Amino acid sequence: MIEALNLRKEFVLTKQQRKELNTTDKLAIAVNDVSFTCQPGRVFSLLGPNGAGKTTTLRMLSTIFKPTSGSIKIVGVDAIAHPQEARKKMGFLTGSTGLYARLTPNEVLKYFADLYEIPKAEFEQRKEELYTLLDMHDFQGKRIGKLSTGMKQKVSICRTMIHDPEVVIFDEPTSGLDVITAENIIELIRSCREQGKTVIFSSHIMSEVDLLCDDLAIIHKGEMLFNGTMASFKQEMQAENLTAEFIRIVNATQNETT
Amino acid sequence: MIFTIFKKELKDTLRDRRTLIMMLVIPTLVFPIILNVFVGVSSSFSEEAAKKKVKIGYVGAPDNYISQKLNELPEEMGKREIIFYSDTATLFKDLRSESIQIGMFMPDDFNRRMTRKEPAPVTVFFNATDMGMKDRAEIYLEEIQRQAKENRYIEMDLKESELRPIEVEYQNIASGKEMIGKLAGGILPYIFIAFGFLGCMYPAIDLFTGEKERGTIETLLTTPVRRWQILFGKMGVVVLSGLLASTCALLGLFLSIEVFDLVKDPELLNIIHEILSPTFILMMYGLLFPLTVFFAGTMIPIAVYAKSFKEAQSIITPLNIVMVLPAMVGFFPGIELDAVTAAIPVVNIVLATKELIAGTLDFSLLLISFGVMIALAVLAVTVSYKRFDKETNVIM
Numbered sequence: 293m294i295e296a297l298n299l300r301k302e303f304v305l306t307k308q309q310r311k312e313l314n315t316t317d318k319l320a321i322a323v324n325d326v327s328f329t330c331q332p333g334r335v336f337s338l339l340g341p342n343g344a345g346k347t348t349t350l351r352m353l354s355t356i357f358k359p360t361s362g363s364i365k366i367v368g369v370d371a372i373a374h375p376q377e378a379r380k381k382m383g384f385l386t387g388s389t390g391l392y393a394r395l396t397p398n399e400v401l402k403y404f405a406d407l408y409e410i411p412k413a414e415f416e417q418r419k420e421e422l423y424t425l426l427d428m429h430d431f432q433g434k435r436i437g438k439l440s441t442g443m444k445q446k447v448s449i450c451r452t453m454i455h456d457p458e459v460v461i462f463d464e465p466t467s468g469l470d471v472i473t474a475e476n477i478i479e480l481i482r483s484c485r486e487q488g489k490t491v492i493f494s495s496h497i498m499s500e501v502d503l504l505c506d507d508l509a510i511i512h513k514g515e516m517l518f519n520g521t522m523a524s525f526k527q528e529m530q531a532e533n534l535t536a537e538f539i540r541i542v543n544a545t546q547n548e549t550t
Numbered sequence: 551m552i553f554t555i556f557k558k559e560l561k562d563t564l565r566d567r568r569t570l571i572m573m574l575v576i577p578t579l580v581f582p583i584i585l586n587v588f589v590g591v592s593s594s595f596s597e598e599a600a601k602k603k604v605k606i607g608y609v610g611a612p613d614n615y616i617s618q619k620l621n622e623l624p625e626e627m628g629k630r631e632i633i634f635y636s637d638t639a640t641l642f643k644d645l646r647s648e649s650i651q652i653g654m655f656m657p658d659d660f661n662r663r664m665t666r667k668e669p670a671p672v673t674v675f676f677n678a679t680d681m682g683m684k685d686r687a688e689i690y691l692e693e694i695q696r697q698a699k700e701n702r703y704i705e706m707d708l709k710e711s712e713l714r715p716i717e718v719e720y721q722n723i724a725s726g727k728e729m730i731g732k733l734a735g736g737i738l739p740y741i742f743i744a745f746g747f748l749g750c751m752y753p754a755i756d757l758f759t760g761e762k763e764r765g766t767i768e769t770l771l772t773t774p775v776r777r778w779q780i781l782f783g784k785m786g787v788v789v790l791s792g793l794l795a796s797t798c799a800l801l802g803l804f805l806s807i808e809v810f811d812l813v814k815d816p817e818l819l820n821i822i823h824e825i826l827s828p829t830f831i832l833m834m835y836g837l838l839f840p841l842t843v844f845f846a847g848t849m850i851p852i853a854v855y856a857k858s859f860k861e862a863q864s865i866i867t868p869l870n871i872v873m874v875l876p877a878m879v880g881f882f883p884g885i886e887l888d889a890v891t892a893a894i895p896v897v898n899i900v901l902a903t904k905e906l907i908a909g910t911l912d913f914s915l916l917l918i919s920f921g922v923m924i925a926l927a928v929l930a931v932t933v934s935y936k937r938f939d940k941e942t943n944v945i946m
Contacts, residue, residue: 303942354772357941376774384772390765394565395558406554407773451769 293490294330294353294459299323299362301348301514322348324514326362330492330507332458335485337505337522338494341542345514346494347386350463353492354384367458367490380408383457385477387467389448393437397428397447400436401454408455415454422450426476442473449480460484462493466500478504498535512542551775555783559757563787569752573791577745577798582805585812603629604686605649607641610656615664616672617656619694627693628686645675651683652676667702726821728908736880738803739903742796742838743877743896749795750788750845751866757784758853758938759862781938785846785931792842793835800831825907833906837899840923844895845873847930851937880904887911892918895926 301323310316323345330336340346351357353364355375364371364378371378392400398419405415423429426446431439436447452460462481466474481504484491495501501508501522508525510518518525518541531537563569608617612634620632633650635641641653653675657663663670672691676684703710722729761767770780804826806812813819849866856862873896879885880900887901898919905911 351768356768356771376776379772379774382772384769386765386768388765389769392558392562392766393764394562399558399561403554403558404773407551407770407775409774 293332293365293367294328294336294492295363295365296329296349296353297327297363299326299349299352299364300360301345301352301357302360322514323352323359323511326509326511326514326516328509328516328519330459330490332490333485333488334506335481335491335493335504337501337508338492338511339496339498339501339508339538340494340511341496343513344511346511347463348514349511350384350461350492350494354382354461355379380455381457382459382461383452383455384461384463385448385452385465386463387465387469391436391444391447391451394435396435397432397439397450400447401450404451404454410455418454418456419450422453426450441469442476445469445473445476449476453480457489459490460492462491464494464496466495466497474500498533498538502534510538510541512545515545517541517545551779552783552786555775555780556786559753559784559787560790563753563756563791566752566756569756569791572752573749573795574798577749577795578802578805580741580745580799581802582810582812585806586810589812589814601629603631604651604683605631605633606652606654606687606690607633607635607644607650608654608656609635609638609641610654610660611658614656614660615670615698616654616660616691616694619697620690623690623693627689630690642675645677648677648680651680652687654687664698725909726817727824728910730818730821730825730907735904735907736878736882736900738907739834739900740874740877740880741799742834742903743841743899744874745795745799746792746838746842747845747870747874750792750842750849751870753791754788754846754849754853755856755859755862755866757787758850759856759859762854763858777939778935781850781935785843785850785934788846788850789839789842792845793838796838796842830906834903837902837906837920837923840920840927841896841899843927844923844930847927847934848873850930850934854934854937876900887915887919889915889918893922895922898922 300321303320303322305313305315305318305320309320310318313320326345326349328336338346338349348357352359353366353371355371355378358372366378367381369378369381392403395403401419402415405419410418423432426449428443428446428450431443436444439447460481462477465477465481469477478500481491481493485506493504505522507521508518509516525537526534529537531540563573606620608614610617617632617634620630623630635644635653638653638655641650641655644650645653655673655675657671660670660672674684674687674691676687678684699710761770771777807819807822813822848869852865852869853862856865876894876896877900879891879897880903885891885901887898887905891901892898892915902911902916902919905915
């Protein structure tokens with residue numbers, strides 16, 4: 293379970309950034325007073341246009357960023373006070389994640405297993421399961437730099453799941469992937485839900501959201517615009533389809549602020 | 551955890567061809583190449599200069615003393631051709647066009663002055679860009695002068711030794727080791743420092759900026775490893791790479807002497823053997839270690855801050871000049887390790903190594919140098935930690 297309460301993240305703008313953004317403000321508020329709960333066995337989707345604050349929110353959940361204020365609990369662990377403990381319980385995958393090109397899938401998995409302090413026998417068993425599931429035996433010893441995008445994505449999935457996390461965070465996991473490669477991720481998300489894991493993923497692709505999510509939140513300019521179940525979202529929908537409704541909500545806020 | 555990161559980063563680094571070339575190949579080859587080129591060029595230059603037939607033009611009476619003697623000198627002193635010129639204008643023209651290499655002017659009454667035992671002047675013209683020609687002229691004229699003096703002593707019934715009331719003998723009390731240490735000892739630490747820096751540079755950029763650029767750092771930060779552990783694991787590899795590059799330079803020196811046999815002079819060889827003792831090597835590593843940590847500590851904040859490999863390289867390369875240039879101080883024979891120079895980073899290491907080679911190192915100055923470098927290394931590591939801990943620096 294993930295419990296995020298009143299999350300706020302400010303960034304101090306450098307002179308250069310102020311110039312680029314054409315502002316005199318010394319602070320940029322990336323996320324403002326965002327609260328939500330992700331339940332085990334359900335897929336929570338964080339929706340928003342580019343620059344909405346999705347990645348910043350997920351980075352706070354994954355403890356890469358420390359919130360300016362607010363609280364986060366990952367499976368009951370206070371992620372701000374005990375980030376190391378919280379990290380043990382989560383897996384993190386982004387669409388832009390790179391892999392160590394000079395290492396082999398076996399070496400990458402061993403490295404991460406060591407970082408998560410997984411006992412050797414458990415690691416070998418888990419690795420075998422994942423290799424069989426994703427059909428990875430043929431390229432386990434090849435350098436990652438020589439693998440195709442699809443193969444690399446499979447290695448990324450293994451790396452994320454090697455410690456069998458209770459919570460899985462996906463930040464735009466399918467961005468830049470072709471339909472076939474993206475399918476691996478979709479399958480992974482489904483499988484996580486079936487195993488009772490807590491899943492949160494960010495996206496701006498409505499078809500993907502429709503396919504997978506049970507609960508969703510829409511954020512724009514760091515503010516929460518909607519937070520509820522997919523069923524309630526569909527019920528309250530004023531536009532004819534999900535994409536149109538998403539655009540309508542975002543535009544409505546845009547018009548309010550201007 | 552630090553060791554897990556260190557092990558992985560080392561494996562990753564050793565598989566990078568660019569780093570391997572900078573860290574292992576170039577440092578190993580530098581000494582054999584420098585020594586080979588130096589020995590080859592200097593021997594071929596002196597051989598060629600000795601073999602070269604020198605054309606000496608002169609203006610003066612055709613039967614004058616100097617031209618006759620020049621012809622009589624043995625051929626072992628170098629082949630030569632003596633050409634008579636009737637005027638200096640043509641002589642200068644040919645000298646400028648390098649048709650002749652040396653020009654001489656003797657007045658018409660040269661032989662008469664010689665007979666009368668009056669000073670007889672010779673003017674030598676040469677082109678300073680034509681290397682070695684002035685030396686040739688000096689050798690010939692000194693020999694002619696010596697023969698003329700000898701004849702005159704006989705004519706005047708004098709003993710040469712009686713004309714030399716004081717016999718002066720100069721004796722050098724410095725050992726060969728000391729001479730090499732003080733005069734040429736700066737080259738050794740300079741090369742170790744230069745390669746130590748270069749050895750650190752590529753891994754520092756690759757392990758910090760590269761990890762950021764390739765998007766792998768984000769995943770690493772979501773593992774239950776503390777940031778300082780990641781920093782120390784990576785820094786360990788950067789420092790080791792710097793030390794490995796220095797070691798390869800030392801290996802190259804060893805190969806040049808022991809395998810390729812590039813140092814021929816047995817006396818010099820003995821001195822080098824005496825210098826490269828295990829104690830010296832151990833002490834030098836003791837000095838190089840904090841220096842390499844300092845190098846790594848100054849490069850890492852830059853590599854953490856930079857957004858691309860290119861940006862990091864463009865900042866660190868000029869830093870190379872700032873850091874390694876002071877090491878050149880060691881080339882100047884007058885500058886020695888004292889309380890002031892011991893407090894100047896990099897300079898202190900070079901001068902201490904020089905003293906170490908010469909065997910004249912003052913222990914208290916060594917401690918100051920070591921203390922200063924340790925303090926700077928700690929400071930650099932602290933700055934690295936602060937930078938690496940700043941979330942906006944680590945994530946793109």
